Amino acid sequence: MSSNVTLKQIAEELGVSAMTVSRVINNKKNVDEQTRKRVLEKAASMGYTPNHVAKSLVSKKTHTIGVVIPEIHHAFFSEIVSGIEEVVYKKNYHLFLTNSAESSERERDVIEALKSKRVDGILISCAETSDDIEYYKRLVRDGTKLVFFDRCVENIGASCVSVNDETSSYQITQHLIEHGYKSIAHLHGPNKVSVGRERLKGFKKALEDNELQVNDKWIVESGFRESGGYEAMNYILNLPKNEWPRGVVAVNDPAAFGAIKAIKEHGYSIPDDIAIVGFSDDIRAELLPCPLTTIRQPAFTLGKKAAEKLIKTIENEDEPIENIQIVTEMIVRSSCGCNNS
Amino acid sequence: MSSNVTLKQIAEELGVSAMTVSRVINNKKNVDEQTRKRVLEKAASMGYTPNHVAKSLVSKKTHTIGVVIPEIHHAFFSEIVSGIEEVVYKKNYHLFLTNSAESSERERDVIEALKSKRVDGILISCAETSDDIEYYKRLVRDGTKLVFFDRCVENIGASCVSVNDETSSYQITQHLIEHGYKSIAHLHGPNKVSVGRERLKGFKKALEDNELQVNDKWIVESGFRESGGYEAMNYILNLPKNEWPRGVVAVNDPAAFGAIKAIKEHGYSIPDDIAIVGFSDDIRAELLPCPLTTIRQPAFTLGKKAAEKLIKTIENEDEPIENIQIVTEMIVRSSCGCNNS
């Protein structure tokens, strides 16, 4: 594609060497003002576009980063991508977008492709099913610049940018407890994913700190999607009614939406029969008949920070490895029992 | 980044030529079974990853396409990207994601960058402010493979994939008219964007076919965002009350949301005082207190079709130029006056 004009062609037209043209194009000094002007004009008239492919081959830098997300069409991730793109554009990098579709196999596939493309670094949020830490370790060991975001693998030599999942989960569970509910369930995310584990940890800690019983029956794996939340909640609702929890902490908003659907289908109401809270502040959370109390994650910021960290890691040999936490905000609405009129 | 093992290194280790290794890696025939095995083993043990940069320089194909969207974090576009990614992955291409942020300047900037990256083709949805058709024409003339999606520039030698905007707009306007409303306003999109013009055309045609007056005061530019819809609606609500329209056709759902906010702030109710319909079936549309009647656009399909068309255009010299229309579906809820209890 593209006009495919080369430096050499410009050079020939002007009777100079390719090197001189290269110097002009790259704004190097030691070029006669006269020549510079002639080259620039000719380049413009011939519609020259520098060939980054050739440039990259020589410089071994592509000025390109790869992003691996588990799902593109999810507000949280698309907002993160938006933040990444912002930084990438400003820093004059380019962005390969790939999607693992929550499959560890596909994840490896796209990572290998990104390596072939010789990206300068990779931003990754692990797929739900990825558990081969060795693979990530090998990547790092072989020199691939890696920064994890949101769904992280910590302490393997790569920086991580995430939300303070554990403390946020603690905070919102605590809030529910302060309503006086004694029996609280947790719809938890996949165990393989850090986010799932961290939130479960915060949940348990809050219960323990309040000397409430952690009932294993009430800790049900829901995954991150609405359908999983629906099923998990149905499982709970199929317990004898005297074993029902009074409150539910969902691993994220979509799971909460599914759970809400299940509760309603059983003919019960929120928050009077069962109170529920989410995590992520999905765009729909405030629009529910009973608006959802949740944790707002600054996704755009998260994307920005992750991209910034990766680019720094690429550009500075001695950039330290960090675990960066982005602070969340609890958004209190009605589903927890507040503002209940 | 990456281990940077080269064909030549593998070749040296084995005492064969680089060419032989290349043949093995690319599964060419005429290689001894013995040699093939040895090469494959050595390549694996050395952690060889083929260098696509070098490959692309020779082949003049990058197997990469660029996508230019005006906004990443908008459900409609992220769903389109999702569809594009699906096809790109299956066809073994790669995807550069760029964002014009609704700025024509930035749009040109990212297109030039994509050309430098020697992408095989570009998918583009124009920025709101892009009006330099000459620029697109030049791109096409210079051989850049281009396919427009959603916000298109037709008849300049590039294929377009879009929703049947005009007929959909006609259909939903017609629906509003069938409720018996005689005075109908239109919050229209930027004139520079095909989508805006097409929807306005459909709106006007519906009015004319029903012998209703097209009142210029009621055709207000809102842009595509909530804030614009809010302002445009406020403009209308500041008309003397006897000049108010009874129904509103918004160019898209966000604009409708803004308008709804304005109407509520004025203390009026939907649809009893003013009925309103949107376009795009935003995820929030059904969750509003008065669920929004709107047009569902199969964004995922749109992305898929656009990517498929681009790849065909890249791979077949004589692929015809087409204007592909994706058929929408009207989603009738309550904001138009239906189901009003």
Add this chain to the structure above:
DNA sequence: CTAGGAAATGTTAACGATAACATAATTATT
């Protein structure tokens, strides 16, 4: 006016892979 240094320009090789052609090794054919 001439040496010496700076400025402008040129030459060559390299980045990693492959196409196209050339040669060597093997097998088949008569």
Add this chain to the structure above:
DNA sequence: AATAATTATGTTATCGTTAACATTTCCTAG
């Protein structure tokens, strides 16, 4: 066994650009 036909492998040049070094041109100072 000799030659043709295959099959396996090697060599060279090239893609477009740039780094590193080489050469030429120009200017300045003694």
